[in-house]
Amino acid sequence: MKGTPSFGKMNKNKTHIRCRRCGRHSFNVSKGYCVACGYGRSKRMRRYSWQNKKSWTRQRLR
Structure with a gap:
């Protein structure tokens, strides 16, 4: 199978988890x-x- 139906299988496993240093989900x-x-x-x-x-x-123009 290729094309559009294959893209539905792309969100099954986790790509990113929470970082232990910064705490972000990256x-x-x-x-x-x-x-x-x-x-x-x-x-x-x-x-x-x-x-x-x-x-x-950020300074205002005069």
């Missing part, structure tokens, strides 16, 4: 690391500058 079981905090892949917390809005963009 630990990939098959890959073995958390996509939110990077647990299982690195010792440091996963964070980037583009996650937060820059402070100069």
Whole structure:
């Protein structure tokens, strides 16, 4: 069987479980690391500058 009926079988098993470091439901079981905090892949917390809005963009134009 292929096509549309096959897509119904895609939600049977869990891809992500709760992460033991950040607590979010984003630990990939098959890959073995958390996509939110990077647990299982690195010792440091996963964070980037583009996650937060820059402070100069919040200032009012004059």
